Amino acid sequence: MIQRHFDEELADLKKKLLHMGSLVQEMIHLAVKGLVEQDESMAKTVFGMENEVNGLHIEIDNIALRLIALHQPMAADLRLLATVVKINSEIERIADLAVNMCESTHFILAKPLVKPLIDLPEMAEIAQKMVSESLKSFTGSDVALAQRVLDEDDRVDDLKDQIFRELLTYMISDPSTIDRAISLILISRNIERIGDHATNIAEDVIYMVQGRDVRHKTKEMEKHKY
């Protein structure tokens, strides 16, 4: 087996992507903690981390593009680089969503909470775990773990619906809660989107490892084993 300089460059690129991934996991954690503990100081840290994520977003894209142009990779190398570029965008979007959550928190904390927060932290925990596991599946080329991430997404979606229904009853019974309730709904929507991005990462990992495209798979397709 020939040792390739290219492999070292790929390993460095993966390392950068994982660093970016750990930053956004911390951002989600802080954004939710800021809301639950009613501590706005978390937001500042999140905003600071977003700058670093944005820098990495551009840097990773540039390195991947350079490797594609100079090495003209094939097969597994090509799939890896295509996946890195896609995951890079997904992670950057997750960072944006964490920032959005902090902004909504700012409005919510201006007045007393509409209701005790129970489902929202649980939902955030699942979404954060999905992000963490999707990145782990990328590092370990672990298709089984990526598949588990895909399965988790339904739970996040269900919790989002539940939160929406509950807050709707609050808004109907007391219209003065509308602004804070809507902010909470927006936060749940942001968390749900984080779950979607983790799902996308997991789908990309399955493509990277097996060359199998599992995106947009309808039940009809599954029935016919396409």
Next chain:
Amino acid sequence: MKTPMQNTVLTAEKIDYNGANIAKRFSGHNVMAQRPNNKEVEAVDLSIYYGNTPAVNKVTLPFYKNCITAIIGPSGCGKSTLIKSINRVCEISSKMKVEGEILFKGKNVYDRDVDVVELRRRIGMVFQKPNPFPKSIYDNVAFGPRLHGRYSRKALNELVEHSLRQAALWEEVKDRIQKSALTLSGGQQQRLCIARALAVGPEVLLMDEPCSALDPIATAKIEELVLELKKQYTIILVTHNMQQAARISDYTGFLLMGELIEFEESFILFTTPKEKLTEDYITGRFG
């Protein structure tokens, strides 16, 4: 009557601008993409021996009509032997033993009643290094037709022009057609060799590393030409240049030490090869 699923497939194919069908898109390499059923040439259980060692070992490989099929593999893997055995030009230079069959339109080219000269007219060949005859451009192209049949002066002129146009060379040489072919550049000489091969009206074109002696611009011209030619001819291309195989071929076969390791649609072979050996070779890990 169509089932609802068949309708879905048709609709999806319409919007699939890459030509990859829906089965392939949704399941990667788990489902075999539909292959054409018109094999112009087919190697069946083909083994070729120089002495006791097989240079090609039990290879079965289809070459579809109007498709470009690339054969890749490291030096000495048997790809040139394989391509040269298709129109039996390898018999000229060396003693060899062939087992198995090469079917051309269903008939084994090694059958006793096959006219080898006629076979080589119908299966033309272009070599690695441009090898024009030390004659005029016109005479190079007219050489084959003069051997194979009697043409009037007018018919021959038309045939030469047509062949040079097909090889995308006419505009560059029409004013110096009687000049020596050796005054042309390497890329032009190679296109002249393609025109010479086309002039005898072949059905299959064998190309043994046709661009390896050419610069990138001449290479690009030949590649464009080959893509144009596949509308009329079946093309079999041996190449060391994997990017070239990926760019222009429809199907690719990977040979290693005389054995066919993998044969697949090129898009699939270069993105998701099934065999580890193919993966190692095309990613440059082979050693």
